[in-house]
Amino acid sequence: MDNTESPLxxxxxxxYNHFADTTHPPRVEDxxxxxxxxxxxxxxxxxxxxxxxALFLEPETLTIRMANPFSGIPTDFRVHTNGKTYxxxxxxxxxxxxxxxxxxxxxxxxxxxxxSNESVQLEIRDGEIISSELLKxxxxxxxxxxxxxxxxx
Amino acid sequence: xxxxxxxxxxxxxxxxxxxxxxxTLSVAQVWELSKLWYQDRLSLDYHGRSxxxxxxxxxxxxxxxxxxxx
Numbered sequence: 001m002d003n004t005e006s007p008l009x010x011x012x013x014x015x016y017n018h019f020a021d022t023t024h025p026p027r028v029e030d031x032x033x034x035x036x037x038x039x040x041x042x043x044x045x046x047x048x049x050x051x052x053x054a055l056f057l058e059p060e061t062l063t064i065r066m067a068n069p070f071s072g073i074p075t076d077f078r079v080h081t082n083g084k085t086y087x088x089x090x091x092x093x094x095x096x097x098x099x100x101x102x103x104x105x106x107x108x109x110x111x112x113x114x115x116s117n118e119s120v121q122l123e124i125r126d127g128e129i130i131s132s133e134l135l136k137x138x139x140x141x142x143x144x145x146x147x148x149x150x151x152x153x
Numbered sequence: 154x155x156x157x158x159x160x161x162x163x164x165x166x167x168x169x170x171x172x173x174x175x176x177t178l179s180v181a182q183v184w185e186l187s188k189l190w191y192q193d194r195l196s197l198d199y200h201g202r203s204x205x206x207x208x209x210x211x212x213x214x215x216x217x218x219x220x221x222x223x
Binding site for chain 2: 009010012013016017020052053054068069077090091092093094095096097098099100101111112113114115116118120122124129131132133134135136137138139140141142143144
């Protein structure tokens, strides 16, 4: 199952490109229709991708909550680029979305300071980031513990 | 990972949540890390990363403290 042509990696790429194209995660029905396969087969592939940390499903469902850097639900991190608005999972992912889409695409990012609740804006222009030098991103857990609790991380 | 307007707000947040301070990066540092980490994420060829590949990205981004050990 580890070659590029396998259904697992094709579905993974479909999920990510669906997010990129529409800003939303595909339902299992969408993937089944796209690949012309049974919903049960897609369901098993979604679960396998979740087990491999390639995406993150809502507990006990087949709804995609995260396919990093994309979020399936609204968050405090909005990324406006290429005429679309995406939600990112966290402060790292708000920069990850322009990087995933193409670091040469301009982007406007609207976020919120986690403690002061003040709005913050950043820009990516011509591949360079434009923001206050005071702005900081805090990583609460060392890398070795990132997958202990993905929502907290 | 959370965004803060300044270092001072991180201190407030850690105290309020009774959490130890983690690692703090500038947005410019995280932008450089993001390009290394996410640039190939839409590709059909992306199948996740080995521990060695993750370590190489952190090293390339200048993240070499114990916090980033894989």
